[in-house]
Amino acid sequence: MTAASTGLSDEAAPPTDSASTLEETDMTIIDETAVDAAAAPARPAYRLVGVTKTYQQKGRVVQALTGVDVEIQTGEFVAIQGPTGGGKSTLLQLLGALDAPTSGHVQIGDADLDTASAQDLERLRAREIGFVFQAFNLIPTLTAAENVAMGLEPLGLDRLERDVRVAEALARVGLSERAEHRPGELSGGQQQRVAIARAIAKEPRVLLADEPTGNLDEQMRDEILSVLEQLNADGLTLVVVTHDSAVAKRARRRLRLDRGTLQDITT
Ligand SMILES: Nc1ncnc2c1ncn2[C@@H]1O[C@H](COP(=O)(O)OP(=O)(O)OP(=O)(O)O)[C@@H](O)[C@H]1O
Ligand SMILES: [Mg+2]
Numbered sequence: 004m005t006a007a008s009t010g011l012s013d014e015a016a017p018p019t020d021s022a023s024t025l026e027e028t029d030m031t032i033i034d035e036t037a038v039d040a041a042a043a044p045a046r047p048a049y050r051l052v053g054v055t056k057t058y059q060q061k062g063r064v065v066q067a068l069t070g071v072d073v074e075i076q077t078g079e080f081v082a083i084q085g086p087t088g089g090g091k092s093t094l095l096q097l098l099g100a101l102d103a104p105t106s107g108h109v110q111i112g113d114a115d116l117d118t119a120s121a122q123d124l125e126r127l128r129a130r131e132i133g134f135v136f137q138a139f140n141l142i143p144t145l146t147a148a149e150n151v152a153m154g155l156e157p158l159g160l161d162r163l164e165r166d167v168r169v170a171e172a173l174a175r176v177g178l179s180e181r182a183e184h185r186p187g188e189l190s191g192g193q194q195q196r197v198a199i200a201r202a203i204a205k206e207p208r209v210l211l212a213d214e215p216t217g218n219l220d221e222q223m224r225d226e227i228l229s230v231l232e233q234l235n236a237d238g239l240t241l242v243v244v245t246h247d248s249a250v251a252k253r254a255r256r257r258l259r260l261d262r263g264t265l266q267d268i269t270t
Contacts, residue, residue, distance in 0.1 A: 133202030192223030
């Protein structure tokens with residue numbers, strides 16, 4: 004791991020954030036606890052050990068992942084590159100708890116996919132992991148604000164809190180002024196920002212993005228990149244699959260996935 008990523012993971016809120024924030028701000032009062040908290044290693048956002056994924060299709064076996072070992076620290080910005088068919092989306096599905104590995108272990112924060120109940124997985128997907136895709140997947144008949152609110156449905160918030168979260172999420176992506184616009188009335192970059200707002204409104208720990216700039220021109224790509232960088236600076240762990248070297252260059256850590264094998268290519 005690089006020095007930069009170590010520094011970041013130290014800064015980022017550990018999983019028990021509310022408690023440790025209290026300890027940090029109140030150090031003189033509960034000095035010993037603060038020391039203990041500082042000594043405890045931050046739990047990684049992800050730990051994958053010997054992960055394989057095999058698909059069977061019409062009697063043909065496809066080995067999408069052939070034995071992936073990787074740890075991603077809280078607060079990191081990781082780019083995953085590699086040729087088409089290399090296994091990038093497959094890996095992202097596992098990181099999103101949307102699928103299980105054929106063998107090996109996937110640990111997401113505190114949860115182990117091997118032992119997690121259906122309820123645990125549901126909670127992970129609904130609250131802790133945000134997803135952004137190449138196709139923005141917005142509902143054309145809903146406004147930006149309504150699209151963002153869709154991401155909050157599983158949380159069952161009351162109307163007031165929901166509206167506050169929606170407004171905050173749109174503000175974070177710089178789209179407060181477009182809250183009442185429908186997707187057809189927004190540029191591609193703006194639509195992708197709505198999709199990012201929808202993903203972050205639930206205040207997830209991790210944002211997973213699969214080719215988030217794949218459908219955008221250069222200027223819109225830079226727009227999205229700035230938004231992602233700001234979210235990461237605020238502590239969100241980012242894992243971005245990308246073919247775009249301009250995006251990958253901005254990540255602090257770069258991984259390459261080729262024929263199911265993962266390699267760290269951070270220079
Ligand atoms: N549901 C599936 N059933 C069968 N094979 C699959 C399935 N999903 C992916 N594969 C195969 O697994 C391999 C990895 O696919 P994956 O989608 O992860 O690649 P990728 O790196 O995301 O590619 P791209 O850059 O084109 O998006 C490919 O050979 C693909 O054909
Ligand atoms: Mg893919």
